[in-house]
Amino acid sequence: MRNTFARIALLLVALTTSPMSAWSENLKGTELHAAAANDDVGSIRQLLSKGADIDARDENGRTALLVATHGNKIGAAKALIDAGADVNAKDDINDSPYLYSGARGHLEILEMTLAHGADLKSTNRYGGTALIPAAERGHVETVRRLIAAGVDVDHVNNLGWTALLEAIILGDGGKRHQQIVELLVEAGANVNLADNDGVTPLQHAHQRGYREIEETLLAGRAR
Structure with missing residues (x-):
């Protein structure tokens, strides 16, 4: 978990110091x-x-x-x-x-x-596809469109996170991120693909008290 929080801190620093x-x-x-x-x-x-x-x-x-x-x-x-x-x-x-x-x-x-x-395979400076930041930022329709276009839902970025993990780790657990998790699960995202620390999407959701997301993951056979 310490490594996960360190990666979040580094990501936030990069976002706030990138060129305007x-x-x-x-x-x-x-x-x-x-x-x-x-x-x-x-x-x-x-x-x-x-x-x-x-x-x-x-x-x-x-x-x-x-x-x-x-x-x-x-x-x-x-x-x-x-x-x-x-x-x-x-x-x-x-x-x-x-x-x-x-x-x-x-x-x-x-x-x-x-x-x-x-x-669709191109990646940003974090090694992520367009789907990953879209999921993190709660852009529901964008996520839906990118999934339909065929972007890899299980792509892992340089932080060790998939779109599903970012939607949970960096999301707020609200309606938009709940919808995005549903879309990703319905699209066949691997609900048990853990981060670099071995923490699964279900564990991250549970730790944050995101009950609705937990239920979606469990329905998708998350462990």
């Missing part, structure tokens, strides 16, 4: 990045028609599409994706439009990335 997402905080964005940040579809189309590099990077390695995704700028994202922007292009911290939209629950943009070649 707003394009305006970058010093070297392109006009296309600015148009994406402002959801300016007209300017995006005009710039692309004049030969702007659709996958050009800013100083943090972000493409214009990733900038649009950070701001959940749906119009800009659609214009860029329709024009051929790479939905899997990663920045300097291993975020891509696909991974970020999944992690943040930006469902409309996620749907577009899935329809345009999203790499």
